[in-house]
Amino acid sequence: MSSLTILNQAPHRSAALLVHLARHMRVRSEAAVAPLGLKARHLIALTVLRDQRGSTQAALATTLGVDRTNLVGLLNELECQKLIERRRSSEDRRRHTVELTDTGAELLAKAEFALAAAEDEVLAALDREQREALYGLLQLATAETPASCVAAEASPA
Amino acid sequence: MSSLTILNQAPHRSAALLVHLARHMRVRSEAAVAPLGLKARHLIALTVLRDQRGSTQAALATTLGVDRTNLVGLLNELECQKLIERRRSSEDRRRHTVELTDTGAELLAKAEFALAAAEDEVLAALDREQREALYGLLQLATAETPASCVAAEASPA
DNA sequence: TAAATCGTTTGTAGTTAGCAAACGATTACT
């Protein structure tokens, strides 16, 4: 255990690289999906909703990391385009359950096809295998809070 | 080759996940490095500069994806803290060559240690190997434009 | 009945970033 010398070596930290790369990706992505009437946050919300169907708005807010008051507007925009549906929860009628509609799923698929150019540009240095590996890691990392956990958080025993 | 059916399957697109994860990372990171007087953009700039020593400001601007007029203020803030140095290029005295100072390198190292908590939180679902793999992929992807290329872009033959 | 929760509305404030125009210094073109 080199308890002292290890302090002189900088660890491998992904934070800056991740944010840096994501910035480029966000710019390119927004240009790619703009014709579909979507911005990055819509894309993220739809993507999260595809994995976490039936989340409550409070749960969605914590997952997305946005204020619940700001989430309202975001969901309104998506609901106007029939991409999502709000239903009252049968268990607790105060809550809204958010569901991805078929149109929403279709548009999300379209959007993902449209992202090809953006990803080719930003991930140019990665080959197909590496991109798949990156996708897997991202999928894993972002799935750290599955729907059940978030729902459990929102409604603690 | 299922040329038709493939159109019905959404490809694996990392864009949304990447931006989503980076959003969380940015929030946690800023909280972590705030005591050092740094924000995410400073962190990114310093990180890029560590790899691309001696870039001109124009090259840095394109690498960072920010306007050159806005880069001036960012570099001013870093220079005030003696983290970087601007020198006139000997080849073209219009240009400023940006260098990471020793203090800058030290502070960057400190900052990266401070990011431990942030990464532990955001990348909780990844083990050590996976985090290292992610770091490698990010390093590879962000290095798509090495200093020479950027410099070449800035001063085409 | 009283208190707490969920989604919602409204308003405020701060940060961020892009963009355009102009300038001095310097270099490149012809």
Place this chain on the structure above:
DNA sequence: AGTAATCGTTTGCTAACTACAAACGATTTA
């Protein structure tokens, strides 16, 4: 030589995003 272009810089404007707080009706819980 003279003209045009480039680099960094300053200034000012603008739009977008987000956090945050306060309050409300509907509903659930104590």
